[in-house]
Amino acid sequence: MQRHWLVTLQNLSSSGRSWDEDVSGTLLQDKQYGSVNVLPGLKGDIHWQLSAQRQGKAFRLHGAWQACLGRECSRCNAAFDWHLAGKTEREFQFMARHGAEANDDDEQSCEYIEHPGELNLIDVLREDVWLAWKADVVCSETCQGLCQGCGVNLNVDDCQCKQDDSNNPFAALRGLNLKD
Ligand SMILES: [Zn+2]
Ligand SMILES: [Zn+2]
Numbered sequence: 705m706q707r708h709w710l711v712t713l714q715n716l717s718s719s720g721r722s723w724d725e726d727v728s729g730t731l732l733q734d735k736q737y738g739s740v741n742v743l744p745g746l747k748g749d750i751h752w753q754l755s756a757q758r759q760g761k762a763f764r765l766h767g768a769w770q771a772c773l774g775r776e777c778s779r780c781n782a783a784f785d786w787h788l789a790g791k792t793e794r795e796f797q798f799m800a801r802h803g804a805e806a807n808d809d810d811e812q813s814c815e816y817i818e819h820p821g822e823l824n825l826i827d828v829l830r831e832d833v834w835l836a837w838k839a840d841v842v843c844s845e846t847c848q849g850l851c852q853g854c855g856v857n858l859n860v861d862d863c864q865c866k867q868d869d870s871n872n873p874f875a876a877l878r879g880l881n882l883k884d
Contacts, residue, residue: 711756713763713796713821720757723767727752727829740830745774747785752829754792762814763821767792771833778840779849780857790836794828796821 709731711721726749733742754767768791775786799816817823848858853865 709825711821711823711825713756713758713798713817713823714819716756716758716763718758720755722753722755723825724753726750727769727826731826732830738824738827738830740827740834743771743773743830743833747772747774750829750833752792754825761797763796765792765794765796765828769829769832775841777843777847779842779847780859781850782843782857782859784843786841788833788836790832792828792832796823 709727729746729749731737732746732750735742750769750771752767752769754765754769757764757766768789770787770789773786773788774783776783795814796817797814798819798821843859850856851858851863851865854863856862856864
């Protein structure tokens with residue numbers, strides 16, 4: 705089942721290949737498998753629609769994925785499910801053999817891979833998710849965060865700063881009418 709995600713580009717048929725399936729979260733979290741770091745907090749599987757096509761000398765991967773990762777909100781610190789969607793856009797070419805010229809027009813966007821092009825798609829997917837990773841994420845765009853004063857989570861509690869001002873030396877002033 706793990707070999708399922710190993711592709712040899714050289715063997716790709718002219719019609720290409722496509723996948724529309726859930727990539728096992730267990731496999732994506734398996735440190736023994738692949739060479740790209742596993743994804744912390746990954747929940748469940750990642751759905752991936754992917755196609756691999758041959759285009760002249762190049763091989764194109766094109767697809768989209770949806771993942772769910774357990775994260776902490778950078779405003780209120782609460783744990784939440786971070787739903788993330790992204791695209792896969794890769795182009796590979798074989799490295800030029802000794803003596804051969806390697807000058808193609810669009811070298812920038814292209815990755816070079818050794819013949820016959822053994823590709824571990826689990827690594828490709830992990831890399832895609834890492835590229836989409838954001839350090840600061842919020843549980844909701846409307847998250848109120850924590851009060852700077854009393855530290856309560858303003859999404860679930862009322863700020864205590866104004867209510868409990870027994871220690872506040874100016875609290876007594878509130879009762880005075882300063883206009884008189
Ligand atoms: Zn939040
Ligand atoms: Zn407060």
